[in-house]
Structures are given as structure tokens and as C-alpha cells.
Amino acid sequence: MSIAAAESPARDWVHVLYEVTRQFASTLDLEEVLGKVLDLTSRAVDADAASIFLLDDAGLVTKSILARGSLPARVKRPIVAAVMSQGLAGWVHQHRAAVVIPDTRLDSRWHFFPDDAMVTLSALAAPLVRQDAVIGIMTMMAATPERFTAQHLDLLNAIAAQAAVAIENATLYAQARSERSTLHAVIASARDAIVVTDVDDRVLLANPAAERALGIGDDRRGRAVADLLAGSPLAPLYAQAQPSGPLEVTLADGRTFDCALVAVPGVGKVLGMHDITTLKNLDALKSEFVTHVAHDLRAPLGVIQGNAWLLAGLPQLEAEDRSVAQEILDAIQRMRSLIDNVLDVGRIEMGIESEFDVVDIEPVLQAVATALEAEARQRSIALSLEVERAADLPRVRGSALRLEQAVANLAGNALKFTPAGGAVRIGCATEDGWVAVRVADTGPGIAPALHGKLFQKFSRLGEQRRHEGNGLGLAIVKTLVEAHGGRVFVVSEVGKGSVFGFTLPPHDGGRM
Numbered sequence: 001m002s003i004a005a006a007e008s009p010a011r012d013w014v015h016v017l018y019e020v021t022r023q024f025a026s027t028l029d030l031e032e033v034l035g036k037v038l039d040l041t042s043r044a045v046d047a048d049a050a051s052i053f054l055l056d057d058a059g060l061v062t063k064s065i066l067a068r069g070s071l072p073a074r075v076k077r078p079i080v081a082a083v084m085s086q087g088l089a090g091w092v093h094q095h096r097a098a099v100v101i102p103d104t105r106l107d108s109r110w111h112f113f114p115d116d117a118m119v120t121l122s123a124l125a126a127p128l129v130r131q132d133a134v135i136g137i138m139t140m141m142a143a144t145p146e147r148f149t150a151q152h153l154d155l156l157n158a159i160a161a162q163a164a165v166a167i168e169n170a171t172l173y174a175q176a177r178s179e180r181s182t183l184h185a186v187i188a189s190a191r192d193a194i195v196v197t198d199v200d201d202r203v204l205l206a207n208p209a210a211e212r213a214l215g216i217g218d219d220r221r222g223r224a225v226a227d228l229l230a231g232s233p234l235a236p237l238y239a240q241a242q243p244s245g246p247l248e249v250t251l252a253d254g255r256t257f258d259c260a261l262v263a264v265p266g267v268g269k270v271l272g273m274h275d276i277t278t279l280k281n282l283d284a285l286k287s288e289f290v291t292h293v294a295h296d297l298r299a300p301l302g303v304i305q306g307n308a309w310l311l312a313g314l315p316q317l318e319a320e321d322r323s324v325a326q327e328i329l330d331a332i333q334r335m336r337s338l339i340d341n342v343l344d345v346g347r348i349e350m351g352i353e354s355e356f357d358v359v360d361i362e363p364v365l366q367a368v369a370t371a372l373e374a375e376a377r378q379r380s381i382a383l384s385l386e387v388e389r390a391a392d393l394p395r396v397r398g399s400a401l402r403l404e405q406a407v408a409n410l411a412g413n414a415l416k417f418t419p420a421g422g423a424v425r426i427g428c429a430t431e432d433g434w435v436a437v438r439v440a441d442t443g444p445g446i447a448p449a450l451h452g453k454l455f456q457k458f459s460r461l462g463e464q465r466r467h468e469g470n471g472l473g474l475a476i477v478k479t480l481v482e483a484h485g486g487r488v489f490v491v492s493e494v495g496k497g498s499v500f501g502f503t504l505p506p507h508d509g510g511r512m
Contacts, residue, residue, distance in 0.1 A: 016040055016041070016044040016155065016159075017155075017158060017159070017162075019040055020037050020040055020041070020159050020162055021162060023036050023037050023040070024037070024162055024163070024165075024166040028169065028170045028173040028174075029170070030166075030167060030170035030171070030174070031063070031065065033166060033170070034052055034065050034163065034166075034167075035065055037159065037163060037166075038050050038051070038052055038065055038066075038138070041138070041140070041155075041156065041159050042140060044155065045124065045140050045147075045148060045152045045155065045156065046142070046147065047124070047140035047141055047142055047147070047148075048118060048120075048141060048142050048143045049066070049118060049120070049140075049141040050066070050138070050139065050140050050141065051064060051065065051066050051138075051139050051141075052064070052065045052128075052136055052137070052138050052139075052163070053080065053083075053084070053089055053136060053137045053139075054135065054136045054167065055093065055134060055135055055136055055137070057133070059084075059093060059134070061080050061081075061084060064080055079113065082111060082113070083111060086111045087109070087110060087111035088101065088109050088110055088111070088123055088125050088139065089125065089137045089139060091109045092125045092126070092127050092134075092137050092139075093127065093134050093137060096127050096129065096134055097127070098124075098125065098126035098127065098153055098156060098157050098160070099124075099125055099126075099153075100122075100123075100124050100148050100149070100150065100152070100153050101122060101123045101124075102122055102145060102146050102148070103121060103122060103145040103146065104120055104121055104122060104123055104145075105121065105145075110123060118141070118143055119143060120141040120142065120143065121142065121143060121144055121145045121147075122141075122142045122144065122145045122146060122147040122148055123139060123140065123141050123142070123148070124139070124140040124141075124148040124152055124153060124156055125137060125138065125139040125140070125156075126138050126153070126156045126157050126159075126160040127160065128160050128161075128163050128164040128167060129160075129161075129164055130164040130165065130167065130168045131168075135164060135167055135168070136160075136163065136164065136167060138156060138159070138160050138163065140152070140156065184205075187205065187207045188207050188208060190207055190209060191209060191275075192209060192272055192273060192274045192275075193206075193207065193209040193210035193212075193213040193214070193257070193271075193272070193273035193275075194206070194207045194209070194210055194270065194271070194272055194273075195207075195210045195214075195225070195270070195271040195273075196267070196268065196269075196270050196271075197225050197238075197268045197269050197270075197271070198267070198268040199267075199268045200224075200268075201224060201225045201226065201238055201268070201269070202222055202223060202224055202225065203216075203222065203223055203224075203225055203228065204267075204268065209273075210271075210273065213251070213255070213257070213273060213275070214228065214229070214232070214234075216228050225238055226238060232251065232252075233249045233250065233251065234249055234259065234271070237249075237259065237261045237271070238261070238269070247259050247260070248276070249273075254277070255275060255277045256275075256276050256277045256280045257273040257274060257275055257276065257277075258273070258274045258276050259271065259272065259273050259274075260272050297335070297339055298336075298339060301332055301335055301336060301339075304328070304332055305329065305332045305336075308325050308328040308329045308332065309329065311325040311328075312325035312326060312329065355399035355401070355402065356397055356398050356399055357397070357398075357399070357400070358395050358396075358397055358507050359395060359396050359397070359398050359399070359400045359403065359507075360393075360395055361387075361393065361395070361396060361403070361428055361435055361437065361504075362387050362393065362428070363400070364400055364403050364404045364407060365385060365387060365407060365426055365428055365437070366385065366387075367404055368404055368407045368408045368411055368426065369383060369384075369385040369411075369426055371408065372408070372411055372412065372415060375412075375415055376415055376424065379415060379418075379420060380420040380421055381415055381418050381420065381421075381422050381423065381424055382422070382423040382424070383411075383415070383423075383424050383425075383426075384423070384424075384425045384426070385425075385426045385427075386425060386426070386427040386428075387427070387428045387429075388428060388429040388430060392430060393428065393429075393430060393435065394430060394433070394435055394506035394507065395506065395507045396435055396484065396504045396505070396506060396507055397484075397507040398484040398504065399484075402480050402483075402484075403480070403484070403504075405476070405480065406476070406477045406480045406481060406502065407426065407437060407439070409473045409474065409476060409477050410437075410439040410474075410477060410500045410501070411424060411426055411439050412473070413439075413473060413474070413500070414439050414440075414441035414443065414498070414500070415441075417441065417443040417444065417498075418441045418442055418443040419442075419443070422441065422442035422443065423441070423442050424439065424440070424441045424442075425438075425439070425440045425441075426438075426439050427439075427440065431503065433506060434486075434503045434504060434505055434506065435503065435504045435505075435506060436501060436502075436503045437501050437502055437503075437504075438499055438500075438501035439499070439500050439501060440497065440498070440499045441497050441498055441499075442497045443497055443498055444494065444495065444497075445492045445493050445494045445495050445496045445497055445498055446490070446492040446493075446494065446498055447493075447494050448492070448493065451490050451492065454474055454490055455474045455475060455477070455478040455488055455490075456475060474488075474500075477500075477502070481502040481504070484504055485504070485505050486502050486503050486504040486505065487502060487503050488500075488501070488502045489501055489502065489503070
């Protein structure tokens with residue numbers, strides 16, 4: 001044989017490898033590319049039939065691709081199972097090695113089927129290995145013995161190595177595409193408005209709910225969110241250096257949303273908007289109803305209180321009757337306190353911005369500590385005040401009277417629930433540029449599961465808080481703090497005391 005003749009198969013196989021590489025690089029559709037590669041390989045080695053089995057982690061065949069041969073669908077699954085358990089494919093999978101069988105009649109590793117359309121007399125098989133696992137098996141078959149050589153085996157091994165990489169890439173691509181489709185379906189069907197932006201605050205995705213809520217169209221992708229939200233109350237969210245937590249935003253059409261902007265590393269930001277308009281309307285109706293009832297109760301309570309005073313002052317009353325009259329007066333006083341709190345909540349919710357001025361927080365805290373000093377002494381509780389150096393503490397914009405009311409409610413609660421011999425500490429410091437006010441006590445503490453109820457109107461914690469009032473004190477604190485643009489918080493565990501507090505933004509971002 002001439003040198004040129006010997007070199008011809010080598011050149012042909014280089015061309016085959018090049019074509020195989022090109023096919024793998026042309027698409028990520030696994031079945032399409034493997035079908036083409038299987039056909040190319042079978043022609044290169046002059047096989048009469050060929051197959052690829054794709055395997056899962058347990059070694060079970062998930063897909064079989066055939067070339068230059070076909071099997072009826074009804075027998076394909078039993079044949080595949082038999083080949084994997086008794087035939088050459090099973091041996092290759094178990095030993096993770098490529099093999100040539102010159103004559104299948106002389107080799108027990110080949111499994112014959114009585115009704116084969118083509119009797120295979122020589123075979124060639126190689127495993128597809130990726131990351132130390134066999135993910136597939138490629139088999140070439142011929143109707144005559146001695147069809148395949150060691151050179152054919154080398155070619156098949158080279159193609160199998162490329163096929164393994166292609167299978168892994170295609171599988172990862174299919175998984176990513178499936179996960180992306182699922183994510184898009186979930187986001188599109190969500191009733192909450194969701195907007196995803198990249199690191200440059202350009203819109204990547206806006207679901208139908210967001211399109212309706214914000215009035216943005218199909219052309220929003222790639223546009224700067226600042227352009228889409230120009231003039232919207234949401235625009236300041238994106239202008240902040242750091243994404244903010246939950247924030248109520250009322251749009252121009254009157255709808256109110258509970259919004260949260262979350263940073264996603266490597267992606268950008270995700271804005272979630274939950275429509276709470278119905279809840280806000282219901283809350284307003286409830287507040288209006290309660291306010292009207294509270295107003296209407298003032299007149300009869302005044303009559304009852306006046307008569308109770310007259311009864312308590314009668315000289316002929318026995319001590320027991322006088323005690324009953326005093327109980328009536330005490331009950332009326334509690335009721336009047338409840339009514340005052342209800343009306344106060346209504347006034348705060350309607351807006352207290354007209355009362356705002358630039359406020360130093362230290363005198364506010366000092367006034368509260370002075371007012372409660374006598375009560376603390378009477379209860380044998382150590383009351384202390386710890387305030388950051390005035391020169392370092394920013395001023396806030398708000399109402400000194402209302403802020404004093406908020407701190408007094410927190411400190412009053414702390415005194416109420418702290419046993420004799422305990423301590424209550426009122427503190428204030430700067431945290432991340434904001435003013436943080438804390439009231440810490442050494443009381444019984446509150447289970448974390450109950451923290452969510454603490455600042456709700458008329459919330460009662462039952463047996464755990466024996467001295468509870470009407471359930472409006474903390475609700476008033478929350479309403480006042482939010483009216484000042486701040487946020488309330490609580491840190492507490494049973495047996496470890498409690499810390500109630502709030503944070504306020506500095507006036508104009510700094511000290512004055």
C-alpha cells in the first residue's frame with residue numbers, strides 16, 4: 001500500500017473530527033446534533049448501524065438515538081434494557097472502557113435478538129465520560145465480521161470525548177432554559193407587580209402586573225428605570241445608595257402599594273409591589289367608624305362620670321358603696337383614656353406635618369425621663385438616660401411633642417412590665433446616619449413569634465402580658481414614627497428583657 005493510500009484514511013478522519021466539532025458548536029439542541037454526529041461517525045467507520053444511549057446518574061437509559069437502522073417503538077424499550085443488562089453496552093458502562101469485537105459470534109459480550117432485522121457480526125463501542133461519570137454509550141455495528149480496527153476505536157474515542165462535553169453543555173443549557181421559562185411563568189402569573197433591573201438600573205423584566213400598575217409598555221426592556229418612573233413616588237427608591245426595605249407608596253391614581261427594593265448580587269435590583277389599596281380603604285373605614293363611636297361615647301360617659309362623682313361624695317354612703325362608686329369612676333377613666341387614644345390615632349393618620357419643625361432629640365428624651373422619674377422610684381426601678389454626645393447627634397424634622405409622646409409610650413410600657421428591682425434605660429445614638437432611640441428593660445421579655453403583633457392596633461398578647469392596656473400605645477408609636485419617615489423595631493426574648501425603639505432620618509442628612 002502506498003504512503004498516499006495510508007494517509008488517505010487519516011486525512012478523512014481528521015475531516016470527520018473537524019466536522020463533528022463543527023456540528024457540536026453549531027447548536028445546543030442535543031438530539032439534533034447527536035443524530036448528525038452519529039450519522040457522520042457511522043459513515044466514517046463504514047458501520048451499517050449505530051446508536052447512542054444517554055444515561056442518568058443511576059445508569060438508566062434516558063434517551064436512545066439510532067442511525068442507519070430502526071427498531072419498532074414497541075420493542076425499543078425491552079431491547080435497550082436487555083442490551084444494558086446482558087449486552088455490549090452494559091459491559092462498556094460497567095468497565096468504563098472502549099472495545100472492538102471483531103466477531104460477535106465468538107464473544108459473549110454481544111447479545112443476539114432472534115428477530116433482529118440485521119444480524120450484527122462485528123461491533124465497536126465507547127463510553128461517553130464526563131466528570132468521572134459515564135453519561136452515554138456510542139456503539140457502531142456491522143453485518144460482516146472484522147469490519148472495525150484499532151484505528152476505528154481511536155476515532156470513536158475522540159468523538160466520544162467531544163460528545164460527552166456537548167451533552168453536558170446541552171443538558172446545562174436545557175436546564176437553564178427550563179428554569180428560565182418556569183421563572184418567567186411564575187413572575188408573569190404573579191398578582192404582585194415585579195420589576196427587575198440590571199446593575200445600571202435598566203429594565204430587564206416587568207411582569208404584566210407591573211405594566212398595569214406603572215403604565216409601562218412592551219418597549220420598557222433596556223430602558224433606564226429613572227425614565228420609566230419619572231415623577232413617580234417610586235423614583236426616590238432607585239436614587240438611594242442602598243435598596244430600602246418595605247415602604248408604602250401611593251401612586252397618582254390613588255392606589256397604595258407595599259414596596260420593597262432588593263439588591264441581587266450579579267443581577268441588579270428587584271422591585272416588588274403588593275397592592276394594599278383595599279386593605280388601606282378598609283382600615284380607613286374602620287378608623288372612621290371607631291372615631292365616630294368614640295365621639296358619640298363621650299357624652300354618655302360624661303353623664304355617668306358626673307353621677308358617679310355625686311354618689312361618691314354622698315356622706316351617707318357606706319364604705320362598700322363608696323368603693324363601688326370609685327370603681328365606676330376608675331372604669332370611666334380607663335374608657336376616656338381609650339377614647340382619647342383612638343381619636344389621637346385618627347388625628348395622627350390624617351397628618352401631623354403642620355406641626356413639624358427642626359428638633360433636637362436630646363431634650364425630648366430628657367423631658368420623658370424627668371416626667372417618669374417619680375413613677376420609676378415608686379416602682380423601685382432604676383431609670384437611666386444615655387444619649388450620644390449632642391455635637392455628634394443629628395437633628396430631625398418632626399414634632400417635639402409627638403416624639404415625646406412616642407418615647408413616653410415606650411418608656412411607660414417598659415416601667416409597667418419591669419418588676420421591682422429592675423432597670424429601664426432610655427438611649428439614643430446615631431446608626432448609619434439615622435437617629436436611633438431605644439428603650440431597654442429587664443422585664444419578662446416577649447417570644448419572637450409574637451413580635452409581629454406588637455405594633456398592631458388593639459393587639460393583646462394574652463396571659464404573657466398581665467398588665468396590658470387597651471392595645472393602642474404601641475400602635476400610636478408606630479403611627480407617629482412612620483409619620484416622621486422612620487421605622488419601629490423590637491428585640492426581645494422570653495426571660496431576657498426587651499428593647500423597643502425607632503429610627504428617624506436626619507434633617508437634611510446631617511447636623512444643624
